[in-house]
Amino acid sequence: MPEGKFCNKKPIDTAEGINELLSDTSGNNYYKEMEKLEIDSDLLWKTIQNTCKSRIRTWLEICAHCGMCAESCFLYQVNGRDPKQVPAYKIQSTLGEIIRKKGKVDNKFMRDTMEVAWAKCTCCNRCGTYCPHGIDTGIMFGYLRGLLYQQGFVPWELKIGAGMHRVYRAQMDVTDEDFVDTFEWMVEEYEDDYPGLTVPVDVEGADIMYTVNAREVKHYPEDLAEAAILFHIAGENWTVPSKGWEQTSLAMFAGDWAACKMQVETVYEAMERLKPVRMVGTECGHAHRATVIEGPYWAGRKNGQPPAESIHYVEWLAEALNTGKLKIDPHKRIKEPVTLQDSCNYIRNHGLKKATRDIMKHIVEPGYFIEMSPNKEHNYCCGGGGGFNGIGLFRKQRNIALITKRDQILATGAKLVLAPCHNCWDAIRDLEEEYEIGIRWSFLKPIVIKMLEIPEHLQPEE
Amino acid sequence: MGFDMFKKILFATSATAASDHAARVAFNIAKSYQSNLNIFHVMGVPTRGYSQVVVDVKTKEEVSVDEDYIAWVTEEIKTYYEKYLDESLKYSIDVAVGLPAREILRQAKTMKPDLILLGGTTGDEDETVYKKSLAGSTLQKVAKAANCPVLVVNRPAASFWGGLSNIVFGTDFSKTSDKAFDFAIKVAKALDCELSVFHALDITPLHTGKMLSQDEIEQQIRESLRKIRARYESRLKELKGYSMDVWEGIPFIEIVKYARDKHADLLIMAHHSRKVPSGDIRLGGNVEQVIVRAGCPVISINK
Amino acid sequence: MKKKILVIDDDLNIRDYLVSLFNDNGYDACLAGDVKEGLKVAKKNKPDLITLDIEMPGEWGPRLYRQLSQDPQLKNIPVIVISGLSGHQYAVVKAVASLSKPFDRDELLKIVKETLT
Structure with a gap:
């Protein structure tokens, strides 16, 4: 049986297809079928010839096997320093092997490679900053995932996730109507507390989309x-688009390049339609990477930029606090030891460490902010990045991966962890569930709201 | 009798022992007033981000949610409440995935119930890890945001509900309290109940800024009684029986004591989302304290 | 003179069993099947003790207790709750005891004896 009913090379393009795959509890049949899935070696090799450009080929060749990347990888550290967890080994034994064999690899090899690509690398790109040659294994794993996806060797949840983007242009079955309805519902719920609160939908020329x-x-x-x-x-003069509101991309985690392009183009179309001065994305790491850093290339934008200047939520928040648009009541600042999770996707990979530190200065009483060690661009992955959090098959490996973050947090002594990234937030929640170290965690928005000085004219009457 | 104030009831339940007391009241009300009872169970929030896996609040186990599982849970709920589910009861069962408070509100948004009925804070759904994520309790969130009265049964003592004849309405003379009064008098009239209007005078130094003298306290009691008379008495006269009282002390304790003294079957109060000093939004103040302590069901009214 | 016990329960079997149990043990038992009847019998017979079920058609047991406590002649009659409901021990705050169905007859008799001497 080359192509399975659930597990096959075809992307999912319909809601029925999603439901059918979802009905296969935990992907049990999906993974069974995967054991019989045939590899289209010709297609694989042709794809590599067309898409594996000089950067990755050079990286694979010039790697001196010096081992500098080993210690940089938290998964190597936390898995008993297993040589098979050295980033150079991980990529050479997978992508390197596929290329050396010109795509002629067998089913078992592909399934093992799937595990390496999704359970032994979170694409945190930390090794890249320590390699003397600047080789970035995370980037290569991102590429390898694309090859695996093409051949149907992708974790069940991510196949579904990519399908969601294809069908709904969102990572979950949330329609455009659902989005607008829910936003309006939420605003209604809070308008008594914040008179004049609205959600402006599809306003052209706003300062912020x-x-x-x-x-x-x-x-x-x-x-x-x-x-x-x-x-x-x-x-702020802001708006949300009724279409193109979803910034995330499970397609990126899945390696579904075509869906990556579809998804990000929906957001870019919204920018082109509404012509905002800037786009601000929510507190999410990979969404920023997908829409702001990598998206322009997926969409074939020559200048490597989205159609409108696009910033992360922490950049907007830092700016609003620095310029006094938002004022913090100094009495309400955080007065307990608190630490901050640096998201790989916008700190290491987009240099936004100053923005988050600025925010901390405003919202934490001096002396109470405790940096993790290491931090900023050297910080470790939360343990659940790159899709790791969502994959049932690799749950055990993921739980081991959380140990690094757990110990970093414990070392700070803080009981409160600010995590302005959905993936990090999830991983930290899960590590509390798994290891019960007695911490609380939060996004920035709810924390900041509680300490705002609200201008008189915006306060509720009575 | 054409009592139609509880036509549609949304009963949110964990379908475990933690919800038993609330269930007793829910089924009793539904049968007494021929309500349509929607038994609503929120399984939990998906762990692992976008995955299909949730930690089931009933079993505490990680489960993969799909149609089969939902059908199974629905069946489990039916079995759990078997003894109540006879032909005289009009009911439906719905199961959802998410944060309990949010999903209850979402269900209420589409269903537009006349009443939301919740179990207390001791329910084990609050013992999960989500409690720590600075989220606040289910009860507090639902009471704050619901567009309809929210009835809460917290203590087992509040669940031996055998009908309505004595209602206590606690007022603080706010606008929301007036709305709560409208509701209280409607119920009292429709069901021919006695209604006791009560105000608790807060004499804690924290509130008054100083220790009040007895003369001052009694002066304030007289003033409050005058206020109650002026505000409510004309409409109370439509009822078969009513009383008006003001006691001094710690308000939530006094209300609970008063309700016990009156053998109240039901306590009705306004929920104040705004008047609470922003530093202490943890328990919205009085109403939640009353809910936790009361020996009868409490209805909180927000809008 | 024999002490009088009023049994209030809507379940016929339990009612009959309790009545014969009390009669066999030297008490004078009478019965009622619901709250309304219970109050009537209590007023007429002035029992020395009442056993009270909680969940009954119409009004529930605790509501009878309320009515008793508002009547100066009846308010001091001791009440024993006998119920199958979970948490029944919270139903009547001032009950002298609260027993779960099925109950232990010796335990019940012991409590009755202690209460009535």
């Missing part, structure tokens, strides 16, 4: 209200 993570709409809609409240109090 706000984009979100579909999970907020589906499970944590307070986040939408909080975003609205903060823009409202800051006096």
Whole structure:
């Protein structure tokens, strides 16, 4: 049986297809079928010839096997320093092997490679900053995932996730109507507390076009209200697009390049339609990477930039605090030891460490902010990045991966962890569930709202 | 009798022992007033981000949610409440995935119930790890945001509900209290109940800024009684029986004591989302304290 | 003179069992099947003790207790709750005891004896 009913090379393009795959509990049949899935070696080799450009080929060749990357990898550290967890080994034994064999690899090899690509690398790119040659294994794993996806060797949840983007242009089954409805519902719920609170939909020429993570709409809609409240109090001229509001990309985690392009183009179309001065994305790391850093290349934009200047939520927040658009009541600042999780995707990979430190200065009483060690661009992955969090098959490996972050947090002594990234937030929540170290965790929005000085004219009557 | 104030009831339950007391009241009300009872269970939030896996609040186990599982849970709920589910009861069962408070509100948004009925804070759904994520309790969030009255049964003592004849309405003379009064008098009239209007005079130094003299206290009691008369008495006269009282002390304790003294079957109060000093939004103040302590069901009214 | 016990329960079997149990043990038992009847019998017979079920058709046991406590002649009659409901021990705050169905007859008799001497 080359192509399975559930597990095959075909991307999912319909809601029925998603439901069918979802009905296969935990992907049990999916993974069984995967054991029989045939490899289209010709297609694989042709794809490599067309897409594996000189950068990756050079990287694979010039790697001196010096081992500098080993210690940089938290998965190497936390898995008993197993040589098989050395980044250079991990990529050479997978992508390197596929290329050396010109795509003629067998089913078992592909399944092992899938595990390496999704359970032994979170694409945190930390090794890249320590390699004397500047070789970035994370980038190469991103590429390898694309090859695996093409051949149907992709974890069940990510196949579904990529399908969601294809069908709904969102990582979950949230329609455009759901998004607008939920946002309006949330604003209604809070308008008594914040008179004049609205959600301006599809306003052209606004200063800010706000984009979100579909999970907020589906499970944590307070986040939408909080975003609205903060823009409202800051006096921003903002809007949300009724289409193109989803900033995330599970397609990126899955290696579904075509879906990556579809997804990000929806957001870019919204920018072109509404012509905002800037786009602000929510507190999400990979969404920023997908839409702001990598997206322009997927969409074939020559200048490597999105159609409108696009910034991360922490950049907007830092700016609003620095310029006094938002004012913090100094009495309400955090007065307990607190630490901050640096998200790989916008700190290491987009240099936004100053923005988050600025925010900490405003919201934490001096002396109470404790940096993790290491931190900023040297910080470790939360343990659940790159799709790791969501994959049932690799749950055990993921739980081991959380140990690094757990110990970093414990070393700070802080009981409160600020995590302005959905993936990090999840991983930290899960590590508390798994290891019970007695911490609390939060995004920035709810924390900041509680300590704002609200201008008189925006306060409720009575 | 054409009592139609509880036509549609949304009963949010964990379908475990933690919800038993609330269930007793829910099924009793539904049967007494021929309500449509929607039994609503929120399984939990997906762990692992976008995955399909949730930690089931009933079993504490990680489960993969799909149609089969939802059908199974629905069946489990039916079995759990088997003894109540006879032909005289109009009911439906819905199961959702998410944060309990949010999903209850979402269900209320589409269903537009006349009443939301919740178990207390001791329910084990609050013992999960989500409690720590600075989120606040289910009860508090639902009471704050719901567009309809929210009835809470917290203590087992509040669940031996055998009908309505004595209602206590606690007022603080706010606008929301007036709305709560409208509701209280409607219920009292429709069900021919006695209604006791009560105000608790807060004499804690924290509130008054100083220790009040007995003369001052009694002066304030007289003033409050005058206020109650002026505000409510004309409409109370439509009822078969009513009383008006003001006691001094720690407000939530006094209300609970008063309700016990009156053998109240139901306590009705306004929920104040705004008047609470922002430093202490943890328990919205009085109403939540009353809910936690009361020996009868409490209805909180927000809008 | 024999002490009088009023049994209030809507379950016929339990009611009959309790009545014969009390009669066999030297008490004078009478019965009622619901709250309304219970109050009537209590007023007429002035029992020395009442056993009270909680969940009954119409009004529930605790509501009878309320009515008793508002009547100066009846308010000091001791009440023993006998119920199958979970958490029944919270139903009547001032009950002298609260027993779960099925109950232990010796335990019940012991409590009755202690209460009535």
